[in-house]
Amino acid sequence: MQRPTIHDVADAARLSLATVDRVLNNRGGVAEKSVRKVTKAVAETGYVRDIAAANLSRKRRYRFAFILPGIATGFVALLRAELAKEQIRLRPDKIELEIIETAPFDTPSQLAALRSLSGDTTNGVAVFAAEAPEIHDEIARLAHQGVHVLTLVSDLPRSQRDAYVGPDNVAAGRTAAAFMGRFSAGRSGTILMVTGSLASRDHMERVMGFRMVMAERFPNLTLLPAAQGFDSAETVRKLISDTLKTTPLAGIYAVGAGNRGLLEGLRDTSPRPVTIVHELTDISRAALLSGEIDLVIDQNPVAEVRAAISIMRDLSDNRDVTTARGAIPLNIFIRENI
Amino acid sequence: MQRPTIHDVADAARLSLATVDRVLNNRGGVAEKSVRKVTKAVAETGYVRDIAAANLSRKRRYRFAFILPGIATGFVALLRAELAKEQIRLRPDKIELEIIETAPFDTPSQLAALRSLSGDTTNGVAVFAAEAPEIHDEIARLAHQGVHVLTLVSDLPRSQRDAYVGPDNVAAGRTAAAFMGRFSAGRSGTILMVTGSLASRDHMERVMGFRMVMAERFPNLTLLPAAQGFDSAETVRKLISDTLKTTPLAGIYAVGAGNRGLLEGLRDTSPRPVTIVHELTDISRAALLSGEIDLVIDQNPVAEVRAAISIMRDLSDNRDVTTARGAIPLNIFIRENI
């Protein structure tokens, strides 16, 4: 048995193709009675629109934009590399990806990126941005224009975004704390948390999760106030070595980027603090192998990009999207499993 | 600018549509010179076949089969549940999934499943099977008939499979060992490994990885020979409690399924051995929360099913598939990050 087509629906409803089409694409001008007949016929026949044929007919393309910081290294670079690959891979599927780079931690630049988009040039957009009221406004504007908005890596739960694609950052922080505690094996000492910025929701969520578990389960470890490294290797390096001048550290949790600086700042420190960082990059991988880092918590950029695209597509085709779809698992790496 | 079509290629090659079509679908009967002209025109115009249109025209459907053990609980049940979801979700894309259940750890039944498939009823198949020469033969037969074969969860690297979709099981074992060692914090003692079957390659690879890291880094921990629990809760329970009668355990690494039995066999043991199991299910999740289990190494069944389908589809459309595509990351769960 073949899949039913509009013809079958028309037959079942005892109406013409034209009327069925009018109903299916709600073009209006159809009697209420006929609408019901069609709805019934669709249910009876089990008709599902052939999206490929429909797209072919209406020359549809999917235009998705990704807004992310223009950082040349680390995790964001991996994200961008994956996007570039998908850009090519998805061309035959008529999915066009536009990548818009913003200045890191710069709300005006993120705003400008959002403003450059509109409902008739874009079908969906995935944004990696910080929490700010103007950003929320722009997202609302886009949503209103029928653009599907995803938040990427860092969520904006109170905005009008359709979905969040990224890890559970509170869980990430909790995990970091749990391993920090276990790896410290009951000793006491001081822990430093280095974030990128205190305005990044993802970083704050990680800090929150980290603090919770630390307070609950490892009261022997003392937390310094969260520092800001602005994802810059040099700033992070200075931060670490300055701190070490006055305070010996039992552990470091690097919430954001700048791991190259972290390693430099840590060089020649003995005993080496338990070091937990985020994102598996060339640098963190090497440091894991050499023993300079104890644990890496990673969100797979490949999975992230794919999930985002797949969800934007489903939203565009208005299939229902379960929220769980965007959850990116946290991958935990130690020396033995990279 | 629109994407080029066969018409554009024909124009560029100064040949008719018919000839271009003959070349593109190599139907033969075309002069070598013309073939070259077409190839050149394709390159010049950047033509890429519109797969959706092509599929529409040739009424193509993708028929994929999944062969997996008919176990009603645990990881395999999660796999099957996800497959059932995808079955519905992918219907509008004309992807049909057939799920074939085999008796667990039963080669004849796996063979029968493979034998039931052929090139003209199936485009791709993902098999979760054990290593056996007859299985290799069947895979070769299917490959020869143009069926794309994937191995799922457990690889058969010397077979003619097109790709493996699943985790790096050696890395899984290494990871388990690394955490086992760290969680034991320098103490010495005896470790029990419980596999499903010594014939399952995935289990053996895990054991191998586990042994390697144990020997290298934690010589203070002694390994008992790997036991077989046949993924049965009752067998595992008995195994554990029998072992405990004669030998106190510092750690247990459950390589396979049957975690319900493991927990029962472990009840009232004090001190509780460090316990590491595979796959996040209702049971292991609860045990993690209650503290009966220390660590769960999980392969996400959702990711696994999606990767398998996406790869089978790419193979069917003969796009090139990088081997890395099938690698499923290992998710490590402790109490704090589930």
Next chain:
DNA sequence: GCTAGAATGATGAACGTCAATCTTTTTCAG
């Protein structure tokens, strides 16, 4: 230079849907 056979061209119907246009039928107010 003729002819068989190969190569190429031309054409049209299909796949399932969309979208537009034009015609016919139904409905209902006055």
Next chain:
DNA sequence: CTGAAAAAGATTGACGTTCATCATTCTAGC
């Protein structure tokens, strides 16, 4: 009962490709 508006029907040409058929033009061998 009439007539206009609303609803429904009918038809057609796209979208990009496949596939088959038939007609035409080359190309070699003799």
